[in-house]
Amino acid sequence: MEELAAVEEQQIKARLAEILAQCEPDRSQLIPILQKVQESFGYLPKLVMSEIGSYLGMTDVQIYGVASFYNHFRYIPLGKHPVQMCMGTACHMVGGELVLEALERELEVEVGGITADKQFSLDRVACIGCCGLAPVMVIADKIFPKMTSTKVDEVLVNLKLEEAEAAKEEGEDKRL
Ligand code: FES
Known part of the structure; x- marks a missing residue:
């Protein structure tokens, strides 16, 4: 709530x-x-x-x-890392749905939801205009081309590592 x-x-x-x-x-x-x-x-x-x-x-x-007629409206805030999976025709045709399912599984959140720690929100979006890279996932402003369900875990782990690294550096800067 x-x-x-x-x-x-x-x-x-x-x-x-x-x-x-x-x-x-x-x-x-x-x-x-x-x-x-x-x-x-x-x-x-x-x-x-x-x-x-x-x-x-x-x-x-x-x-x-x-x-509610319009899919793009959402009713809960975006996560710190808003994840969007393209479900336009080109992305859908080459496995976008499988990637989306993997995202739901890995993040333990349904489309339109946000993780309990508020780090990730997950949405499906219409064509984002780079069909040649299908299936495409976007996190914040970064595009992840040619996604597969097996790449999902790798992308999320890397993101968490980058975040931990940035937090560590920030902590070190504050101590200086
Ligand atoms: S359908 Fe996904 S980028 Fe166009």
């Missing part, structure tokens, strides 16, 4: 106010508003949905009903 600290809640409200100020209080603006919110927060916070509802004169149920 999404629980927000008071400060975080204020920050979210302030950012949302900026977004709403750019849009008319008209129901036709719902999708553009949701897109801007997702761009800004990385997901659609529950609090935001209620505020948007008040602004447009819609109930939460109506808003979720519309948002």
